[in-house]
Amino acid sequence: MSLKQEEYSALVVSSHDNFITAMKSMLPVSHIRPVFTAENVSKAKREVANRDFDFVIINSPLSDDAGIDFAIDCGSKRGCMALLIVNNDALSDVYYKVYEYGVFVLPKPLTKQSMDNALRWLKTAKRKLSGVEEKTTSIEEKMKTIRLVNKAKWILISEKNMSEPEAHRYIEKAAMDKCVSKAEIAKEILNE
Numbered sequence: 001m002s003l004k005q006e007e008y009s010a011l012v013v014s015s016h017d018n019f020i021t022a023m024k025s026m027l028p029v030s031h032i033r034p035v036f037t038a039e040n041v042s043k044a045k046r047e048v049a050n051r052d053f054d055f056v057i058i059n060s061p062l063s064d065d066a067g068i069d070f071a072i073d074c075g076s077k078r079g080c081m082a083l084l085i086v087n088n089d090a091l092s093d094v095y096y097k098v099y100e101y102g103v104f105v106l107p108k109p110l111t112k113q114s115m116d117n118a119l120r121w122l123k124t125a126k127r128k129l130s131g132v133e134e135k136t137t138s139i140e141e142k143m144k145t146i147r148l149v150n151k152a153k154w155i156l157i158s159e160k161n162m163s164e165p166e167a168h169r170y171i172e173k174a175a176m177d178k179c180v181s182k183a184e185i186a187k188e189i190l191n192e
Contacts, residue, residue: 008126009052011036013044013067014059023057026115041065048074055122057083060094068097075103081122085110145183152186 010032012023020037027035032055038044040063048056056074060067067084075082075098086094088107095105102125106118149171156167174185 006031006123008032008054008123009034009036010055010057011038011044011047011053012057012059013038013041013062013070015039015061015063016059019059022110023059023115026112027119032119039063041067041070044070048077048080053080054126055081055083055119058085060084060086060090068094071103072098072101075101079126081126083118083122145181145186148186148190149182152189155189 008031010027012020012027012035014020014023014037024035024037036047036051036053038047042064044056044058047053053074056071058067058071058074060071071082071084074080082098082101082103083106084094084098084103085106085108091105091107098105104118104121104125106114152171153164153167156162156170157164160167162170171182171185171189175182178185
């Protein structure tokens with residue numbers, strides 16, 4: 001079984017040009033592109049406001065901030081995986097501040113092997129989160145349809161003097177007869 005080749009966008013945030021250069025060489029160009037960069041939190045916030053990123057990699061501290069709150073904001077954003085790279089002596093303290101927001105933390109110095117592992121974690125978490133988001137969207141859509149059909153049933157009950165089972169059957173039969181969803185019939189009833 002082969003892994004599906006997917007493309008991910010990334011934002012690398014660091015006040016140090018040599019870190020950005022090293023990070024770009026560690027990120028596999030085959031499936032992490034485009035890679036955007038920012039040298040401070042202010043610029044990074046503008047980048048995140050302008051586009052969605054799959055991964056945000058932050059080399060803490062930055063010139064204008066430690067980057068911890070920014071990492072939390074990114075980690076809390078739907079579909080975004082945040083990786084915060086911190087000094088080894090601050091690892092535990094930072095981890096306990098950010099883990100509940102889904103932010104991954106790695107200690108410095110960073111090696112190619114640890115970055116490869118971190119990218120695997122990020123991709124795994126992104127895939128798992130995408131599946132949960134799809135299920136959530138599906139459930140939300142189903143609940144929306146149920147609410148819509150229930151509204152239509154109450155109109156049939158109150159205006160057409162139908163019982164609840166009769167209203168339910170009416171909507172189901174109309175949907176089958178017209179080859180449309182129950183939601184479409186409910187919309188027609190609500191618009192009458």
